[in-house]
Amino acid sequence: MQLVDVARFEGLEGLLYRHCATAGLEIPSQYIPQLKLAYRQVAEQNCVALAKLEELLRAAASDGLEVLVLPGASLMPLYPDVGCRPMDDIDLLVSPGQMSAAGTFLRACGFEPVQRHEGLYTNEGLTLDLHTDLVNGDRIQARSSAAHIDMSEVWDNARVQATAELTALTLCLEDALLYTSLHALRHSFRRLTWFVDFHLLMKAQPDWQVVEHKVRRNNATKSLHYCLHYLENHLSIPVPRALTTADFPALGLVESFLLQQLSRTRPESEWGEVLWSFSCKGIAGKVSFLREFLFPRPEVLMQVFPRLPVVLIPLAYGLRAFQLLLRGSRQLGMLAKSR
């Protein structure tokens, strides 16, 4: 696969174009229109989305709502410009006590709730995803037991970021690193963009002692370790000397194997949640975590099968079992192929 194809696949055409343009690297003429178009499209979408977001945040603040902008929108200032990182939606954090009021506020602003997806709102091409924690624990509760994140500490450490791209309340650098590692793992390291985020966050010089303290307190040591390991061993990106993978307990055989598979079969890999289950204590904890991920509560399962009528919820579990069988076979097939 050529570099331009990889960049398109990963949504990083804009970053590639920007880098070539500013570094004086000559792009073969046949690729310029494609890269330039992608760069301009992302820039336009982000420019409009961030402007609308700022307007909304101001209105929300005057309504007494406290809203924190999560990565990636909050990471936009770390990139060279707004054309370098695509955003599918904007993730926002609100306190559980303000979730309902935030929904009412968004509806009053013209946003429509997305059917069956609690916290998801859309208006004129802008999608906002409201969260009350950093691991989507309201969707899969077992995630909250896999990573015990102290949300009051997250809010206490939040900082106002005022840049040309965005003025908003955001996570502190250390929490942003923690969030990005958990997010990437939850999605099986599927997108390279999260590792670019991670790399740029590392370059922003977080306090690694604070990071270490946080991941230990929040039971997120493994997810950070996996991310750093992946960066170092599979993407050849040096990790900071302040905190290297040698500082973590050695990876188990299964963990190492799954990480290797994540790399080999990315972006189709789906082993992220399995890997995350290693953060749970004991066999029972791991099984419980995976059980809820594989067979979540009905409301969540209905999101997996959005066209299935609500009255057929019991059928959804049968469909889910069939779906898992297919996906599992595919993953095992890829495992066999990669060996």
Place this chain on the structure above:
Amino acid sequence: MAVAEQGGHSGGDGNSLWARSDVLYRELADGGMIYDSSSKQVHHLNETAALVWRACQRGALITEVVDELCARYSVDEQTATKDAHAAVQYLSAGGLLIRSASASKIPPS
């Protein structure tokens, strides 16, 4: 903070054009972009138009813009003047520049 369309000087002659301060400008690798939230329109600028826009923001004269274009892109004065005027025309047509008389509320930057 103006680009004079004619005469090579700004301010008070009714020909000066100013950048609107209520729109959002983003610098890009190959020019710039302006988002006008009132009309919900996005304007993509090439490098020349971006240079003229910045000139409108900081109060440069059109002659300065032409000099900058000549120096940056190694073009002759005639070409640079033509390009600069085309960019001014594009920005004006997009409603992004305002005449000095109506721009009196905008403080010079």
